[in-house]
Amino acid sequence: MITILETSALNTVQDLGRPGYRNLGVGTSGVMDPIALRAGNILLGNQDDDACIELQTYPFVLRFDTAGSFAVTGIDAEIELDGRAILPWMVETAAAGQVLRVGPPRQGARGYICIAGGIDVPAVLGSRSTQLRGGFGGLDGRPLEAGDTLRSGGIALDVAGYGALPPTVALDTATDRDDARLIHLRAMPATDYTLFTPEAQERLWHVHWRITPQSNRVGYRLSGEPLTLRHKVELRSYGVVAGIVQVPPAGEPIVQLADANTVGGYPRIATVIEADLWHLAQARIGTRIQFHECSFEQGVAAMQPVNAYLDDLRMMAAHYRSSAHRRAGGRTGAKSGDKA
CATH class of the missing domain: 2.40.100.10 (Cyclophilin-like)
Structure with missing residues (x-):
């Protein structure tokens, strides 16, 4: 579980959207920057479409009520975990009770808080995305507010400290x-x-x-x-x-x-x-x-470099986790996949 401590307007729960319903007058919604969400989910070993928190306004502050791993993607900003500066596009693990603060971006506009296991809200028409105009999806179809609680995957990965090269660097930037x-x-x-x-x-x-x-x-x-x-x-x-x-x-x-x-x-x-x-x-x-x-x-x-970037990131993250598990197993005799 996570609790929202501070938020401004229009921060919402989003995933990759709900295609296939436009003939019924239902828009796709979903994240504005799908590469940022996909990268965060790859880093955390999530499903490609696991939901995240999309940030449009800052600062944003939440508390981890249970331990969990996370990554903040999409932006370059001042990010702190219990006052300790952390980097965007990196996997970190928070202990229960620790507070994550995301300040205004130095670069970029929309940030994505991706959490291991995703954000668990009811799926509506196959998606957890918030549709503000229709008032459905996400958390009761509305922006997040201070005091809201969200059920998260609650997964504390036994490997952290690795990350992704932002697409503005890895890809030919516009x-x-x-x-x-x-x-x-x-x-x-x-x-x-x-x-x-x-x-x-x-x-x-x-x-x-x-x-x-x-x-x-x-x-x-x-x-x-x-x-x-x-x-x-x-x-x-x-x-x-x-x-x-x-x-x-x-x-x-x-x-x-x-x-x-x-x-x-x-x-x-x-x-x-x-x-x-x-x-x-x-x-x-x-x-x-x-x-x-x-x-x-x-x-x-033009989609080929984008797909190659995500494929390379997927291989890198899998290799890093596998190598870390082998090293841990060699030192302690723990089985690969054991949680810390």
């Missing part, structure tokens, strides 16, 4: 080397691309769009010189997924994200590829974005 407030995103022209004027098409790829405060898990609203249509159009509603870039009448794009609407009717000018969506999850308000045109084939191929 952040501009000369300007940390500019990120580059690959996108494919979408169904309604040709409805926009040639000038608007050109502008899409060359303007530095800025993430506005009117942004959230549903979508990021971008500011910049408006994109104009060749002529006014009325479109039938269509299915919406994360990554679609819609252009409402004002002409400033909206990038749909984890809590995207299930249907929409604004013209679709582009779609951000899946391999780059996690960069948006870690982009703060005010960050500037530049889109770069790519093909469908390039978008599919």
Whole structure:
């Protein structure tokens, strides 16, 4: 069990989401940065889809009521366990009664507290993700509050002190080397691309769009010189997924994200590829974005380095745990897998 001692708005329980129900009007939800969740679960030996706590606002403080291993991923921040500084992207083990504090990020926007065995809340439509707009999933369909208790896996691993190289380092980062407030995103022209004027098409790829405060898990609203249509159009509603870039009448794009609407009717000018969506999850308000045109084939191929990163991490974590168990067995005669 863990108890929430301090939290601000919009911190929730999330997993990889609930696909397959958009035809019923139920969005996918799930973490904004799936790579961060997958990495944390790999480090802890969890199932790929085990639930975590997604942090959007800080500081966040919880108490381990029972011993448990954990990792904080997604961000670089000041993290303390009973006042002792610990590193992000590393496996640590807390004793019963110890307090974990996650401060505001130095880099990144959304942090993920992954706990060995996952967060155990009731599954709704096959997922433990919180759907705030629908008021279901997670903990009673709402953000976490001080005083809340969550049932966790309660697993204290007998191996700790190992971690992952953050994907911003391990993968080719989208952040501009000369300007940390500019990120580059690959996108494919979408169904309604040709409805926009040639000038608007050109502008899409060359303007530095800025993430506005009117942004959230549903979508990021971008500011910049408006994109104009060749002529006014009325479109039938269509299915919406994360990554679609819609252009409402004002002409400033909206990038749909984890809590995207299930249907929409604004013209679709582009779609951000899946391999780059996690960069948006870690982009703060005010960050500037530049889109770069790519093909469908390039978008599919862009997932290969991501999958390779996770596969390498999975092999590393398994090897580390196996080696540590062999060393412990040689010293003490303990059987591999014995808990400390």
